[in-house]
Amino acid sequence: MSVLARTIDVTRRYGGVLALDRVSLEIRAGELVGLLGPNGAGKSTLINLFVGLRRPTSGTVELLGGSPSDPLVRRGIGVTPQETGLPEALRVGEVVGFVTSHYPKARPKGELLERFGLADLDRRQIGGLSGGQKRRLAVALAFAGEPRLVFLDEPTTGLDVEARRTLWDGIRAFHEDGGTVLLTSHYLEEIEALAQRVIVVAQGRVLADDTVRAVRDMVGVQRVSLTAAALPELPGVLSSERDGERTHLMTADADHLVVALVSSGTPFTGLEIRPTSLEEAFLHLTAPEPVTA
Numbered sequence: 066m067s068v069l070a071r072t073i074d075v076t077r078r079y080g081g082v083l084a085l086d087r088v089s090l091e092i093r094a095g096e097l098v099g100l101l102g103p104n105g106a107g108k109s110t111l112i113n114l115f116v117g118l119r120r121p122t123s124g125t126v127e128l129l130g131g132s133p134s135d136p137l138v139r140r141g142i143g144v145t146p147q148e149t150g151l152p153e154a155l156r157v158g159e160v161v162g163f164v165t166s167h168y169p170k171a172r173p174k175g176e177l178l179e180r181f182g183l184a185d186l187d188r189r190q191i192g193g194l195s196g197g198q199k200r201r202l203a204v205a206l207a208f209a210g211e212p213r214l215v216f217l218d219e220p221t222t223g224l225d226v227e228a229r230r231t232l233w234d235g236i237r238a239f240h241e242d243g244g245t246v247l248l249t250s251h252y253l254e255e256i257e258a259l260a261q262r263v264i265v266v267a268q269g270r271v272l273a274d275d276t277v278r279a280v281r282d283m284v285g286v287q288r289v290s291l292t293a294a295a296l297p298e299l300p301g302v303l304s305s306e307r308d309g310e311r312t313h314l315m316t317a318d319a320d321h322l323v324v325a326l327v328s329s330g331t332p333f334t335g336l337e338i339r340p341t342s343l344e345e346a347f348l349h350l351t352a353p354e355p356v357t358a
């Protein structure tokens with residue numbers, strides 16, 4: 066499978082901030098890859114490097130066999146940044162026409178709008194669109210020039226469930242036609258709905274690059290909280306934390322842990338099990354050594 070984009074040992078600093086730390090990865094033709102990470106992980110920085118908006122402090126970025134700083138190379142990609150602004154006075158169809166005029170080959174306007182659930186809005190002024198419609202249009206524009214590779218930075222932020230599904234369908238349709246996509250998200254659920262491969266980044270480093278299922282197992286940590294005077298050694302405890310009378314145990318297998326707790330005969334009260342947030346799960350992925358109880 067041919068590689069459409071690649072970073073080799075890329076580091077990016079903003080003054081004293083290390084946004085990316087020796088990142089090497091490849092995006093291959095036909096893949097739909099999710100880039101997952103908490104706020105400030107370096108996701109937007111990575112996209113900005115791929116699309117030529119920023120340059121690496123060190124290391125190499127390759128795009129479609131060339132350099133992201135080459136405008137001819139960039140013609141082969143589509144991008145929706147995290148924040149976009151569209152001219153309020155223009156009509157939807159005019160904006161699509163303006164964008165497609167920059168490309169040698171363009172997707173027909175009607176088809177593009179249809180694909181992103183905007184078919185009836187061709188003549189509507191941008192200023193008259195809802196927030197969700199504007200976001201869908203901004204994402205649709207990334208696909209206007211029949212790109213080979215599309216970068217979407219948090220495409221569904223601010224969308225309700227229905228609008229998000231419409232947008233997912235548009236992205237899927239492009240992928241099913243053979244297109245390649247890299248998209249960022251804070252939500253594993255979103256990446257799970259679209260991608261098979263997920264790259265987890267935190268603090269500028271790639272923590273995992275695997276199937277969604279493997280990453281879900283990795284970050285599927287639960288928090289078991291209880292009050293007990295003392296606890297025996299329990300299986301599968303990734304870390305434990307004492308908070309007054311309460312003890313919080315992090316584990317990937319809460320059922321197993323609770324069965325072992327009950328079998329041990331240790332008296333306890335106030336058992337509580339809850340899923341952890343992605344941020345909490347990332348803390349475990351980034352922790353150098355698991356802490357034992």
Ligand SMILES: Nc1ncnc2c1ncn2[C@@H]1O[C@H](COP(=O)(O)OP(=O)(O)OP(=O)(O)O)[C@@H](O)[C@H]1O
Nearest residue numbers: 079082083084102103104105106107108109110111
């Ligand atoms: N122009 C800049 N000047 C200084 N620091 C920056 C700049 N852009 C990004 N950073 C810093 O680099 C780090 C990575 O930021 P980046 O925006 O790439 O993260 P992100 O994963 O996209 O976050 P989010 O999910 O919040 O969008 C953060 O610490 C951020 O504050």
